[in-house]
Structure formats: C-alpha cells, structure tokens
Amino acid sequence: MxxxxxxxxxxxxxxxxxxxxxxxxxxxxxxxxxxxxxxxxxxxxxxxxxxxxxxxxxxxxxxxxxxxxxxxxxxxxxxxxxxxxxxxxxxxxxxxxxxxxxxxxxxxxxxxxxxxxxxxxxxxxxxxxxxxxxxxxxxxxxxxxxxxxxxxxxxxxxxxxxxxxxxxxxxxxxxxxxxxxxxxxxxxxxxxxxxxxxxxxxxxxxxxxxxxxxxxxxxxxxxxxxxxxxxxxxxxxxxxxxxxxxxxxxxxxxxxxxxxHTFRLDLRDPETARRIYQENASRISGIFASHLRLSRKAAELAASLRSLSGAKVLDVGTGSGVWGAAFGLADPTTHVTYLDSPHVLSSVRPHLTKLKLEGRSRLWEGDCLSVDYGEAEYDVILLPQIIPALPPEALPGFFAKLARALRPRGLLLISGYLLTDRRDGPLDALYFALRRYVSNEGDVLSMPEFRALLTPVGLTSARGFEMPIQQVVVAHRGDVAWADAAAPAA
Ligand SMILES: C[S@@+](CC[C@H](N)C(=O)[O-])C[C@H]1O[C@@H](n2cnc3c(N)ncnc32)[C@H](O)[C@@H]1O
Structure with a gap:
C-alpha cells in the first residue's frame, strides 16, 4: 500500500x-x-x-x-x-x-x-x-x-x-x-x-x-x-x-x-447539542493553526472575486471561529461578526486575542434560524459546515433571510462536503451525511440541491470550488465576475 x-x-x-x-x-x-x-x-x-x-x-x-x-x-x-x-x-x-x-x-x-x-x-x-x-x-x-x-x-x-x-x-x-x-x-x-x-x-x-x-x-x-x-x-x-x-x-x-424516526443521539435536544458542539469547537481549537491554513484559502478565493477592503463579514455557526478569523486576516480593514450559541462562542475569544483581531470582531450569541440579519448588512456571509447541522425544512427561509442581508456584490460562501449531482458519492461525504442523519441533524447537499435553494432567493449565480479537503460553494446575484484564476470544480 x-x-x-x-x-x-x-x-x-x-x-x-x-x-x-x-x-x-x-x-x-x-x-x-x-x-x-x-x-x-x-x-x-x-x-x-x-x-x-x-x-x-x-x-x-x-x-x-x-x-x-x-x-x-x-x-x-x-x-x-x-x-x-x-x-x-x-x-x-x-x-x-x-x-x-x-x-x-x-x-x-x-x-x-x-x-x-x-x-x-x-x-x-x-x-x-x-x-x-x-x-x-x-x-x-x-x-x-x-x-x-x-x-x-x-x-x-x-x-x-x-x-x-x-x-x-x-x-x-x-x-x-x-x-x-x-x-x-x-x-x-x-x-x-x-x-x-x-x-x-x-x-x-x-x-x-x-x-x-x-x-x-x-x-x-x-x-x-x-x-x-x-x-x-x-x-x-x-x-x-x-x-x-x-x-x-x-x-x-x-x-x-x-x-x-427515533434518535439515540439527538442534536435537536439542546443539552446534547451543547455537549457535542462544545466538544467540536474545542477539538477544532486544538488544530486551529492547521485549519486556519485551509480557511485562508477560501478567503483568498473570495478576494480573487471582489475586494475585501472594508468588507463586513458574517460567520454563521462559527464554532472555533476559524473561518471568520481567516477573513479577519485577509485584509486589515475587514470587520467580522461571529455568530453561534453562547457556550460555543467562548472558544472563539482566545483565538481572536492571539491573532490581534479583537478590535475588528463582534461575537453574536443567537440561534441562526431565528435572529434578524437585517437588510444589506454584509458583504460576505460564511456558512462553514453549518448547513448539515440545520433541519432541511428550515433551509428555504434561512437562505431567504441571508440573501436579504447581503449587500450588492455580496458573496455567500458555503463550505463543507458537496455531493455528486446523483448523490452517489464521494463516500466520505455520504458517511458524513449518515452521521448527520443518525444524530437527527441536517443533510449534505449536491450542487443542484444548492441551486434549487439559492436561485429562488435571487442568488442566481453559484459555483463549486475545490479546496484542500473540502469544497466551497460561492453564490451571488450575478453582479460579480467569476475570475478566470478561480477554476470551478463543478
Ligand atoms: C459542525 S460545527 C461547524 C463549526 C465551524 N463553522 C467550522 O467549520 O469549524 C456547526 C456549528 O454550528 C453551530 N450551530 C448549530 N445550529 C445552530 C443554530 N441554530 N444557531 C447558531 N449556531 C448553530 C454549532 O454550535 C456549531 O458550532
């Protein structure tokens, strides 16, 4: 071997x-x-x-x-x-x-x-x-x-x-x-x-x-x-x-x-979710530096599509904060909001201090499905590994709220596993999806499934990009040019 x-x-x-x-x-x-x-x-x-x-x-x-x-x-x-x-x-x-x-x-x-x-x-x-x-x-x-x-x-x-x-x-x-x-x-x-x-x-x-x-x-x-x-x-x-x-x-x-339809590990139970997500955030915190190298690639991709100068960025379901931090580091004038539940957000602060990002950061405690994101508030909205954690039936309303919160030329970046159009691979993504099912979480989606959610809310242009380990789906209203350098994966 x-x-x-x-x-x-x-x-x-x-x-x-x-x-x-x-x-x-x-x-x-x-x-x-x-x-x-x-x-x-x-x-x-x-x-x-x-x-x-x-x-x-x-x-x-x-x-x-x-x-x-x-x-x-x-x-x-x-x-x-x-x-x-x-x-x-x-x-x-x-x-x-x-x-x-x-x-x-x-x-x-x-x-x-x-x-x-x-x-x-x-x-x-x-x-x-x-x-x-x-x-x-x-x-x-x-x-x-x-x-x-x-x-x-x-x-x-x-x-x-x-x-x-x-x-x-x-x-x-x-x-x-x-x-x-x-x-x-x-x-x-x-x-x-x-x-x-x-x-x-x-x-x-x-x-x-x-x-x-x-x-x-x-x-x-x-x-x-x-x-x-x-x-x-x-x-x-x-x-x-x-x-x-x-x-x-x-x-x-x-x-x-x-x-x-009964679950021995039910992440819709608040106590279980608290335990598992806290463990997850502290595990990622343990490998923050190597993870940051991956999330910075996504920030580079966004910067190749539009300037991040002065950009307001929102990281939804931030966990350890490793995705938002990459956008904090991508340009000295960005401002990043980190949204998650209170017990998870406590993992974020030490990283921001260490990276000297505190002055350009906001920690936002809340449930991403019910908070008010406002209108035309953000230039970039990040959804790193959060879609599979959310109930599939909540996604149309969730994407509608996010699309409303995006400014003109705004980018929505969804990172995580992307299934083939037929949902017949890759295998590790299917096993990841099975773990989401057995813990009563959400689902892993294919590009056509993402398009079916994004197009009705006005995010009419979407592409998948191959990143180290996982994929990133970038979506916008068709008002940002796809840079030639950013070669699409799907
Ligand atoms: C799989 S973790 C991903 C963490 C991080 N974005 C990353 O990529 O490392 C999912 C995160 O979403 C958060 N989350 C799940 N449901 C949420 C909700 N309804 N509102 C806010 N955060 C939520 C969890 O607390 C957890 O930190």
Whole structure:
C-alpha cells in the first residue's frame, strides 16, 4: 500500500469505517436489500416506494442506501430508482452466508467492550469479545459465495471491529508505546496495564490492519504506520477518536432510527447539542493553526472575486471561529461578526486575542434560524459546515433571510462536503451525511440541491470550488465576475 493510501486508510478506519458497517448492517436488518428487484427486466423501485414498503422514513432509507450505491452493491437508475446489483442478489440467496451476516448483528455493542477485554484477558459482561476478534481476524475464514460477498462481509463485519481496535489501542496507550519503539508483548502489557493474552489479540488485529508488526518477539509500528504516526502527529490523530465513539451507540440503533424516526443521539435536544458542539469547537481549537491554513484559502478565493477592503463579514455557526478569523486576516480593514450559541462562542475569544483581531470582531450569541440579519448588512456571509447541522425544512427561509442581508456584490460562501449531482458519492461525504442523519441533524447537499435553494432567493449565480479537503460553494446575484484564476470544480 502506498503512503498516501495508508494515510487515507487509517483516517477511514478512525472515522468512517464503523459508519460503513452500520449502513450495511441496517440495510440488511431492515430487509431493505430484500425489497430491491434484480436481474434482466427488473423494474427499479423509487425511494418513496421503498420507504413505504419498509414502513420507514424516506430520509433514513436514503441515508442508508446512498453508500450502498456508491459501493456498487445497489444500482441507481437516475430518475427511476434502485435495483439490487446481480452479484449482491447472488450472495444474499446463500443461506450459510446470510446466517453469518445475522450472527454479526449481535456484536455491535459488545465490540465496544474491547478495551476491558484487552485489560482483563477475559470475557466481559458474558461476551467472548477476544474470541470473536480471533475468529474474525486471526482464524481461517469460511469461504464466501463470490468476490463481492467477500468485500461485503469485510465492510459489514470487520470495519467496525477495526475502528474499535484502533480506539482501544489509543485508549490503552498502546499506540503511544509503539511510537516510543519496539517492545515485547509482556513488557507492553505491563506498561499499559493489560493482560498479555488480551493484548496479544489486539496486536494481532493491528498487524492484520497493517499498523503493527512482530519481529523476533518484539512489536513495533510497520514502516507506513511509523511514517504517519510519530510523537507529534499521534495526539492529533487520536483526538478524532472520541468523536467517533460519541456516535457508536446511535449507529448500533441505525435500523431503529430509520424505521421509527427515533434518535439515540439527538442534536435537536439542546443539552446534547451543547455537549457535542462544545466538544467540536474545542477539538477544532486544538488544530486551529492547521485549519486556519485551509480557511485562508477560501478567503483568498473570495478576494480573487471582489475586494475585501472594508468588507463586513458574517460567520454563521462559527464554532472555533476559524473561518471568520481567516477573513479577519485577509485584509486589515475587514470587520467580522461571529455568530453561534453562547457556550460555543467562548472558544472563539482566545483565538481572536492571539491573532490581534479583537478590535475588528463582534461575537453574536443567537440561534441562526431565528435572529434578524437585517437588510444589506454584509458583504460576505460564511456558512462553514453549518448547513448539515440545520433541519432541511428550515433551509428555504434561512437562505431567504441571508440573501436579504447581503449587500450588492455580496458573496455567500458555503463550505463543507458537496455531493455528486446523483448523490452517489464521494463516500466520505455520504458517511458524513449518515452521521448527520443518525444524530437527527441536517443533510449534505449536491450542487443542484444548492441551486434549487439559492436561485429562488435571487442568488442566481453559484459555483463549486475545490479546496484542500473540502469544497466551497460561492453564490451571488450575478453582479460579480467569476475570475478566470478561480477554476470551478463543478
Ligand atoms: C459542525 S460545527 C461547524 C463549526 C465551524 N463553522 C467550522 O467549520 O469549524 C456547526 C456549528 O454550528 C453551530 N450551530 C448549530 N445550529 C445552530 C443554530 N441554530 N444557531 C447558531 N449556531 C448553530 C454549532 O454550535 C456549531 O458550532
């Protein structure tokens, strides 16, 4: 595996892999796959019809089926609906294979007991967690009906177990020890306060994941892992893992959410939103400097389209303030308003002080859906990663208010994930969207979906731009020229 592939794979395991397992498991347990026709002459099923057949809500079914389309297990005929890919139909008709799939369903919550199992080397709460890991990763595997079944099973059964192995290795301090150098299982077990028989299983799984290797009785990082994870980068990498675990319980009940529209992690509950958004703002605060390099690219893009001299900028759902600050730094005469809820805004102030931006800043406590933005107040309005946090039904009114608040030649900048026009990728954006669904937040949109919201409120000109990591959609009333230098992505 090349270095960049390894980095991608490790980031995938830290964040999206368990979401992928959850989507496949929910599709299986809801009977979604069984409702899709397959073979010559089969007629596609529309999303509405599928949701009706499953007695489930449309948004939930769509969130689960979209990654399956991106992975090729389900086929989407644009404008018509979904079909089961023939290879998928073939392996789902194999009883021994579907029995294995059913058996895995019992392990979602038990897998979260892995840290305790590694520490004690024994069953936890009556579950043989270590035995299950051994059978899944370290023992000979029963044959699968076809290559697609092999791939499906790996994503369905092993990906969430891989994420949990990584989380456990971080939580117990195993990764930190491996950064320090090679060590025997016994010495490592001693250092991290675990039983050698438990740690042995974990190290064996990390070896299968290409992270650790054993040489003459000593364990160390593989070369690829050592290149990516050193004493400086490991804390950054590990910081993402608690966020993954915050969704674990909810993903174990994804099928229930889709069927019953009930959410174990509900960000429309004010207390939960407070906790999760505060954690998010403090996590971004921890990587503020590197994040600022990204948001400054967006400020450069805006400056290439129009002058920012004296510009009044509004950053909606500011979080750590990293987007607004980039516009504060872009020109010494800009003035930036940072809008978020009060408990989140407390993370913003220290950054503004450090960047000497306080004199040109205003902190605005409020709910972005109900505050009055006024008329022709701002030259630039930023919506960084906020659209997926808002209820989709609130978006038309929200965009109408923002459009009214934009001055002539004003720019609206929306940053975050952008789906393909068919909503069949990119995969990481679909998993991000699935996390938004399972926590009862908003949605990730495609360019046509953005245009459908922007055009009716007068923002008739919109383009997507590729930025490092994510995209930015820029919209205006057609009164700003698109600079040639700013090459559009979509
Ligand atoms: C995913 S975070 C994005 C933070 C930041 N813009 C960034 O890109 O790093 C979403 C932010 O929107 C805020 N938010 C969500 N709903 C909001 C609302 N109704 N009014 C104001 N802020 C809201 C949250 O508090 C959170 O800080």
């Amino acid at each position: 090349s270095e960049s592939n390894f980095v991608q794979q490790l980031n995938f395991l830290a964040r999206d892999a368990s979401n992928e397992s959850a989507a496949l498991q929910a599709a299986f347990s809801l009977g979604l796959l069984g409702q899709l026709p397959s073979g010559p002459g089969a007629q596609p099923v529309s999303l509405d019809a599928l949701a009706q057949r499953l007695g489930s809500n449309v948004r939930g079914v769509r969130s689960v089926i979209e990654p399956l389309v991106a992975l090729g297990f389900v086929t989407l005929e644009t404008g018509r609906g979904y079909l089961l890919a023939e290879a998928t139909a073939a392996f789902l008709s194999d009883d021994a294979f579907t029995a294995r799939l059913r058996e895995v369903r019992a392990w979602w919550h038990a897998v979260a007991l892995l840290p305790r199992a590694v520490r004690t080397g024994a069953p936890v709460e009556g579950r043989e967690v270590l035995g299950w890991y051994r059978s899944l990763f370290l023992a000979p595997q029963p044959p699968c009906p076809n290559a697609e079944a092999e791939d499906f099973f790996d994503r369905y059964a092993r990906n969430f177990a891989r994420t949990q192995a990584l989380v456990t290795a971080a939580e117990l301090g195993v990764l930190e020890r491996l950064v320090a150098g090679a060590t025997s299982t016994e010495a490592l077990a001693n250092a991290v306060d675990a039983k050698p028989e438990g740690l042995g299983v974990l190290l064996g799984v990390l070896a299968r994941m290409g992270i650790a290797r054993e040489d003459a009785g000593n364990w160390s990082f593989t070369e690829a892992a050592a290149r990516m994870l050193d004493a400086t980068s490991l804390p950054y990498f590990q910081r993402a893992l608690p966020a993954t675990m915050a969704y674990w319980e909810a993903f174990g009940h994804l099928d229930e959410a889709v069927r019953e």
